[in-house]
Amino acid sequence: MDRLVFHIDVNSAFLSWEAAKRVANGEPDLRLIPSVIGGDPQKRTGIVVAKSIPAKKYGITTGEPMSMAVRKCPGLVSVAPDFSLYIKNSRAFKAICKEYTPTMESFSIDEVFIDMSGMKNIYPDPIKTAYEIKDRIRDELGFTVNVGIARNKVCAKMASDFEKPDKVHTLFPEEIPEKMWPLPVGDLFTCGKSSANKLVAANIKTIGELANADLSLVKMLIGDKQGQHLHDYANGIDDDPVTEIREEAKGYSAETTVEDDLDSLDKINKMLMAQADVVAARMRREDAKCRCVSVTFRNLDFVTRSHQKKLSESTDVTEVIYDVARKLIAESWNGEPLRLIGLALTDIDREGFEQMSFIVDDRKEKMKKLDNALDSLRVRFGDDSVKRAGTMDVAKRVNRKHRAENNVTDDDNENNDNC
DNA sequence: CTCGGCATCCTAT
DNA sequence: CTAACGATAGGATGCCGAG
Numbered sequence: 296m297d298r299l300v301f302h303i304d305v306n307s308a309f310l311s312w313e314a315a316k317r318v319a320n321g322e323p324d325l326r327l328i329p330s331v332i333g334g335d336p337q338k339r340t341g342i343v344v345a346k347s348i349p350a351k352k353y354g355i356t357t358g359e360p361m362s363m364a365v366r367k368c369p370g371l372v373s374v375a376p377d378f379s380l381y382i383k384n385s386r387a388f389k390a391i392c393k394e395y396t397p398t399m400e401s402f403s404i405d406e407v408f409i410d411m412s413g414m415k416n417i418y419p420d421p422i423k424t425a426y427e428i429k430d431r432i433r434d435e436l437g438f439t440v441n442v443g444i445a446r447n448k449v450c451a452k453m454a455s456d457f458e459k460p461d462k463v464h465t466l467f468p469e470e471i472p473e474k475m476w477p478l479p480v481g482d483l484f485t486c487g488k489s490s491a492n493k494l495v496a497a498n499i500k501t502i503g504e505l506a507n508a509d510l511s512l513v514k515m516l517i518g519d520k521q522g523q524h525l526h527d528y529a530n531g532i533d534d535d536p537v538t539e540i541r542e543e544a545k546g547y548s549a550e551t552t553v554e555d556d557l558d559s560l561d562k563i564n565k566m567l568m569a570q571a572d573v574v575a576a577r578m579r580r581e582d583a584k585c586r587c588v589s590v591t592f593r594n595l596d597f598v599t600r601s602h603q604k605k606l607s608e609s610t611d612v613t614e615v616i617y618d619v620a621r622k623l624i625a626e627s628w629n630g631e632p633l634r635l636i637g638l639a640l641t642d643i644d645r646e647g648f649e650q651m652s653f654i655v656d657d658r659k660e661k662m663k664k665l666d667n668a669l670d671s672l673r674v675r676f677g678d679d680s681v682k683r684a685g686t687m688d689v690a691k692r693v694n695r696k697h698r699a700e701n702n703v704t705d706d707d708n709e710n711n712d713n714c
Numbered sequence: 715c716t717c718g719g720c721a722t723c724c725t726a727t
Numbered sequence: 728c729t730a731a732c733g734a735t736a737g738g739a740t741g742c743c744g745a746g
Contacts, residue, residue: 309725341732341733342732342733343732345731358732358733359731359732360731360732362731362733363731374716402726402727403726404727405727406727428730431726440741458716484725484726485724485725485726486719487725487726488723488724488725489724490724490725516739518739520738520740521724521725521739521741543736544736546735546737547735547736548734548735548736549734549735550733550734550735551733551734552732552733552734571744587719589720589721597730597731597732599722600721600722601720601721601722602720602721603719603720603721604720605719605721612733635733637734637735639735639736647745653727698736705722
């Protein structure tokens with residue numbers, strides 16, 4: 296059975312949403328001038344998160360440091376991110392998409408796949424339907440999307456990435472040689488910098504050359520799994536279903552790039568305490584426990600290391616997690632200054648019930664009660680409202696950053712925002 | 715040989 | 728001149744040691 300999949304992608308989402316808000320208020324349209332959503336150019340952590348098309352013409356790229364973007368375009372208008380605005384718009388555009396099919400997969404805050412297979416009776420002309428969705432979003436919500444139409448997710452995603460903005464593109468099997476094969480290999484979904492470099496070094500420069508390259512050679516170059524995937528994708532093959540069910544998180548993590556390098560165990564531990572506080576609370580909110588704790592750290596040369604430990608039993612207690620993290624960093628840090636520190640909780644348990652032992656550890660129970668009390672306060676007042684004494688200074692900064700970035704790829708995680 | 719544990723790398727938004 | 732640069736998540740891979 297032939298499938299039919301749409302990929303709907305908001306054009307320069309964060310910038311479009313900010314621009315639409317301003318236009319509704321009678322202010323100038325950011326989309327028509329060189330503008331970006333980004334961090335503070337004075338700080339080393341400030342990067343470009345989204346850019347207007349005029350900004351792109353100055354060579355500004357997503358992910359580059361703000362300081363460099365300003366150098367490329369001195370008059371650049373820069374706006375700080377506003378996540379509650381993004382969540383509102385994300386919900387609104389997904390609600391429209393959802394009207395057309397029972398099967399929608401939220402791929403990120405600004406992208407969805409919808410499965411339009413077997414709907415010939417309701418929507419006899421899929422291209423017309425795609426235009427309808429696109430135009431409704433533009434007219435009702437004030438921002439534009441691209442729609443890609445294909446027989447599978449990868450091709451639909453590739454198609455939505457063709458000419459922008461406000462366009463509908465198809466990528467059916469017979470169109471693949473003409474529309475996709477001339478593109479550079481690096482444009483293929485999941486062909487990142489590393490894979491692209493290896494392929495180009497072997498003279499496989501375009502998606503078409505990859506599609507027609509010897510599979511065993513490709514596997515040798517970039518590994519068996521990645522090789523098989525990319526070779527399939529280049530040939531338009533992808534069986535991954537559109538699934539509406541969101542998988543439960545397989546891990547929870549927080550990492551922070553600091554303004555002032557961390558040069559003492561004391562400073563590092565304060566950060567870890569603040570991160571344990573935030574990350575364990577998120578985990579508890581989803582009734583999860585972890586069996587593995589890991590710390591990640593990066594020095595001034597950008598060398599990143601990590602150290603992890605598997606626990607004998609799973610936990611959701613902040614103090615336990617912090618204690619493990621503290622030990623991990625103490626035994627792996629060589630004393631050099633750090634620009635980044637992170638804490639990750641993995642190996643997630645969702646038993647749903649407490650393992651009751653006959654001997655109840657009194658201290659543990661007390662800590663759990665404290666955690667629960669703090670959690671309920673957070674739910675009501677937001678993450679910044681309560682902090683354990685002693686982590687006040689660091690924790691505030693962590694949380695501001697954390698909240699700012701929290702929802703980029705996880706739009707279900709907004710319940711701590713501005714309650 | 716296989717598997718778990720660990721560190722690192724790669725890719726995505 | 729180059730490299731510079733976030734937060735979060737998931738998956739892959741290579742190595743090592745145990746069974």
